[in-house]
Amino acid sequence: MNSFAPSFINVVNKRPWLSKLVAPLASWYNNAAGYRQxxxxxxxxxxxxxxTVLKALRRLPPKESYDRIYRIRRATQLSLQQKILPRSEWIKPSEDVPYLSPILEEVIAEEKERADLDTLAVVKKH
Structure with missing residues (x-):
């Protein structure tokens, strides 16, 4: 996992009882956070x-990049006006799918691989 989005999902997914306990809390938190509104x-x-995030953003398809900028600008405007969107325009949980995180994980893996290769020590055997 990366340092940009700390997560305990692996711990929760390994324990079904914990997943059942945490799922309603996670749903409540996402709704209470207000970003979807x-x-x-x-x-x-x-x-x-x-x-690293900037590299991932450059890899986004043009449409997704445009949509991201539009959503952020609209949210900034709403914040300045101290308003929220009408309920019909809220992001639904089914629409809130990761689009940047997978690319970000790829970039982090590539950087780690590059760092590992750059620090690789060649040992000659006699």
Whole structure:
């Protein structure tokens, strides 16, 4: 897992009883957080102040990139006006699918591989 989106999902998924306990709490939290009421997806909340995230953003398809910028600008405008979207325009949980996280994980894996290869020590056997 990456440091951009800390997660305990593996721990929760390994224990069905814990999953049943945490699922309603997670659903409540996502609704209470209010980002969906502003028309944002969870991946829209990932900060762009990191070179790794910027690399992932450059790999987004043009339509997805445009949609992300639109959602963020609309949410900023709503925040300035201290409003939320009409209920019909809220992001539904089924629509809140990761679009940046998978790309971000690829970039992190590539950077780790590059760092591992750059620090690779060649040992000659005599």
């Amino acid at each position: 502003m028309g944002l997806k969870a991946d829209d909340l990932i900060s762009e102040e990191n070179e």
